[in-house]
Amino acid sequence: MSNDGKSFIMPGTSITRRQALKRMGLFGFGGLAAASGLPVYAARPPAARVAVVGGGFGGATAAKYLKMLRPDLDVTLVEPARRYYTCPFTNLYLGGLRDFESLGHDYRELGETFGVRVVHERAEDVDVDGRRLKLSGGGELSWDRLVLSPGIDIRWGALEGYDEAAAEKAPHAWKAGPQTHLLRRQLEAMEDGGTFVLVAPENPFRCPPGPYERVSMIAHYLKTHKPRSKVLLLDAKDNFSKQGLFMEGWAEHYGDMIEWVGLSDDGRVIRVDADRLEVETEFGTIHRASLLNVVPPQKAGVIAHRAGVTDDSGWVPVEPETFQSRKVPGVYVIGDATQAAPMPKSGFVANNQGKVAAAAILADLDGREAPRPTWMNTCYSVIAPDWGITVANVYEVTDGELREVPGSGGVSPSGANAEFRRNEARFAEAWYAGITQDVWGSRPTG
Amino acid sequence: MKGIDLKTQETTGHEARGAPLNPGRRRALRALAVGAAGAWLLGRGALLGESGGRAVWERLDAARERLDGARPEPGAIRLDLPGVTQDGSAVPLTVDIEHPMSEEDYVEALYLYALGNPTPEIADVYFGPLAGRARLSTRIRLNQSQTVLALARTSGGRWLAGHRDVRVTVSGCLSQDGTYDFDSLMRTRIRVPPRLRSGEVGDVRTLIDHPMETGLREDRQGRTIPERIIKEFRAEFEGTPVVRVRLYRAISANPYLRFPVAPDTSGELAFHWHDDQGESATEAARIEIG
Numbered sequence: 001m002s003n004d005g006k007s008f009i010m011p012g013t014s015i016t017r018r019q020a021l022k023r024m025g026l027f028g029f030g031g032l033a034a035a036s037g038l039p040v041y042a043a044r045p046p047a048a049r050v051a052v053v054g055g056g057f058g059g060a061t062a063a064k065y066l067k068m069l070r071p072d073l074d075v076t077l078v079e080p081a082r083r084y085y086t087c088p089f090t091n092l093y094l095g096g097l098r099d100f101e102s103l104g105h106d107y108r109e110l111g112e113t114f115g116v117r118v119v120h121e122r123a124e125d126v127d128v129d130g131r132r133l134k135l136s137g138g139g140e141l142s143w144d145r146l147v148l149s150p151g152i153d154i155r156w157g158a159l160e161g162y163d164e165a166a167a168e169k170a171p172h173a174w175k176a177g178p179q180t181h182l183l184r185r186q187l188e189a190m191e192d193g194g195t196f197v198l199v200a201p202e203n204p205f206r207c208p209p210g211p212y213e214r215v216s217m218i219a220h221y222l223k224t225h226k227p228r229s230k231v232l233l234l235d236a237k238d239n240f241s242k243q244g245l246f247m248e249g250w251a252e253h254y255g256d257m258i259e260w261v262g263l264s265d266d267g268r269v270i271r272v273d274a275d276r277l278e279v280e281t282e283f284g285t286i287h288r289a290s291l292l293n294v295v296p297p298q299k300a301g302v303i304a305h306r307a308g309v310t311d312d313s314g315w316v317p318v319e320p321e322t323f324q325s326r327k328v329p330g331v332y333v334i335g336d337a338t339q340a341a342p343m344p345k346s347g348f349v350a351n352n353q354g355k356v357a358a359a360a361i362l363a364d365l366d367g368r369e370a371p372r373p374t375w376m377n378t379c380y381s382v383i384a385p386d387w388g389i390t391v392a393n394v395y396e397v398t399d400g401e402l403r404e405v406p407g408s409g410g411v412s413p414s415g416a417n418a419e420f421r422r423n424e425a426r427f428a429e430a431w432y433a434g435i436t437q438d439v440w441g442s443r444p445t446g
Numbered sequence: 447m448k449g450i451d452l453k454t455q456e457t458t459g460h461e462a463r464g465a466p467l468n469p470g471r472r473r474a475l476r477a478l479a480v481g482a483a484g485a486w487l488l489g490r491g492a493l494l495g496e497s498g499g500r501a502v503w504e505r506l507d508a509a510r511e512r513l514d515g516a517r518p519e520p521g522a523i524r525l526d527l528p529g530v531t532q533d534g535s536a537v538p539l540t541v542d543i544e545h546p547m548s549e550e551d552y553v554e555a556l557y558l559y560a561l562g563n564p565t566p567e568i569a570d571v572y573f574g575p576l577a578g579r580a581r582l583s584t585r586i587r588l589n590q591s592q593t594v595l596a597l598a599r600t601s602g603g604r605w606l607a608g609h610r611d612v613r614v615t616v617s618g619c620l621s622q623d624g625t626y627d628f629d630s631l632m633r634t635r636i637r638v639p640p641r642l643r644s645g646e647v648g649d650v651r652t653l654i655d656h657p658m659e660t661g662l663r664e665d666r667q668g669r670t671i672p673e674r675i676i677k678e679f680r681a682e683f684e685g686t687p688v689v690r691v692r693l694y695r696a697i698s699a700n701p702y703l704r705f706p707v708a709p710d711t712s713g714e715l716a717f718h719w720h721d722d723q724g725e726s727a728t729e730a731a732r733i734e735i736g
Contacts, residue, residue, distance in 0.1 A: 203533060204530075238535075283635045283651060
C-alpha cells in the first residue's frame, strides 16, 4: 500500500486506520504498552477512574484505547443500548442496499478483550464538582476524568411545528433506530407517483453529506419500486457537501427525479405541518408531501448541557489539542457534540477524536504534555449501488486553532468513470467494516 | 432622512486585491497562503487584540471617519451572528437596536463593518419612523475569522456601537461552486404581511437574484471578474421611506434583506433594487390595517 496523497482520496480500510494511528503517534504508545506490559504500571497508586458516556463511534473508541494503552486504568462505559446501531449506512438500509441488523454492534469485545466495564444504563446527570455521574438505575459513578460522547439531540420546536409528536408523522430518522424503521415503513407504504420531501437544515448538523446521500438512496428505492415518484429536497443552504458530485450522480442515475431547491431559491423551510404533511418556506411557498422527512436543527446531546460544557450555540467548545472542555476541566468531549469545525460531525472523525482524547487523558494523568495530534476524515457517500463519492481531509492544530492541512485532501474527481465510482462504493463498504471493527470489534457478517 | 452619497462612499475602504470574498475552498486556502497578507494581518490583529485596549470602532479608519470625533455608547445594539460558521460566503446577520422609533426620536442610520474583510463596509442602512423598530437581517460574506461592528446614529444625534466576533472555518465537507446562473438575474422575491393591526410591527422579507460579484475574484483563466453588485435597495410605504440600504460587496450573492414595517394606514409597500450596471427591479404589495 502506498503512502501517497491518493490514499487519502481513495483509502482502503486498513491503510486508513493505520495511517490515522501512525499520524497520532499511537502506534508508538501501543507498542510501548505491549512490549513493557503491566509491570510498568504495577507500582502506580490506585488506578485512575475514567467514565465514558456514550458508546458510539467516539465513546466506544475512547474507552477501548484507554484500556489498550493503559490496561490497569479503571474505565467504565455508560451506554443504554446493548446493541448499538450506527447512523452511518442507515441510508443504505433505507435504499435497500443493507440489512438493518448489519448496522448493529455490541460491547462484548470492549468488555471481554479490553476489560472495559460496560454499564447499560443512561447517564442522567453529572456533578462536575463532586466528579460523580448519576445513572438511570439510581446508582452513581465516581470518576477522575470524564469523557462525554453524547452525539446530538434534536432542538424540538426550533423549526416551527416540529416537535416530538410531529416526528412520529414526519420522521427525522437522524438517529438510527425506531425513526429509521418508521421512515422505511412510510417509504414502503408511499404510493407510486407521490412526492418524497426532505427538509435540510442550516450548518452545523450531524453528517454534512447525510441529507444528500439520504435522497440518493430514497431515489434508488423509488426508481426500483415506485418509478413515477418524485424527490424534492428543500435546503436552508446554497452550498452543500460534495455538491457537484451529488448533482452529477443524481443526473446520471435518477434523471430529473430529484429536485434540489437551495436557500436563494426559497428552499428554507420555516414551518412544518406534520398532520397535513406540508411545509412552508421563507417566502411563503407551501409544499405538500406524500412522505415528509425533516432533518431538524440540532444541538449537543442532553448530558453535555447537564454537565455545563455547552455554550450558547448549543454545542461544546473544546481545547483543540486535547478535546478537553473549555468550560469544565477534567471533562473531555468528543464526536458530534463538539464545536470542532473545520472537522465535520462524522463517525470517522469521532473515532479519531476518541483516540486523541484517550492519549490526552493518559498524558494528563501522568503529568505529561499531551502528544501533538493529527486527525483525518473521509466522508463516503453512496449515490447508487456501485456508485460512491468521497471527500477526505487531514486536520491539525495551527496557532491554537483546528485547521485543515492545506493540500491534504479534497473531493474525488468529477466526471470519473463507472469503475472509479464502483471502487469508491467498495471503499465505503470497506471503511464501514474497518471502522466498526476498530470501534466495537465487529466482524462483517456474510 | 439623509441621502446616500454613493460617490464618496465608493472610494473609501482598503483595496486589497487578490483576496476573494467568496472563493472556492481551494482558492481560499491559496489566498490565505499567498495573497491577502494585508487583510489577513488586519483580521488577526483585530482578533488577537494586538491593537491593545482600544474599542473596536477605534481600530477602523472608516468607522472613525464616520463618527467624526463622536464617541459611541455601547449596549443598545445587539448583533446576532453565529460564533462559529462553516460557510463564510453567507453568514446570517441580524442587527437589532433597542431604541424608540417615534417621529421625535428614532434610529436614522446604521453602519455595518467587517473589520477583517478586504474592504470593511457591509451596508449603510437608513431607517424611517415607519420601520417601527430598528432591526435588519441579511447574509454577509466574511473571508476569515474577524469582528463585525455596527454603528448607529439616532435622529437626536447620539451614536451607538456594538460588535461581535465570528470564527470562520472552512469545512472539509463543504465545497462551493464559483459559477453564477445569470438566467434569473434581478428576479425578486418578497414576503409582506397582508394584514396588520394598527401599531403592530410586521415582518418583511426580500431577496433578489444577483451574483454580487466582488471584483476581487478571478475566473479560471486568471482574469479578474469585474465587480457587479446591487448597490441600493429602498422600501417605501405610500411614498414614505421605511428603509433604504446601500449595499457593499460584503453582502452575499442573492441579497436577502429582512426588516420591520409598522404603517398606520392601509396602503402599498413598494420595493426598488438598483445594481451598478444600471439594472433595476421593482415590486409592491398591499398591507391592510385593521
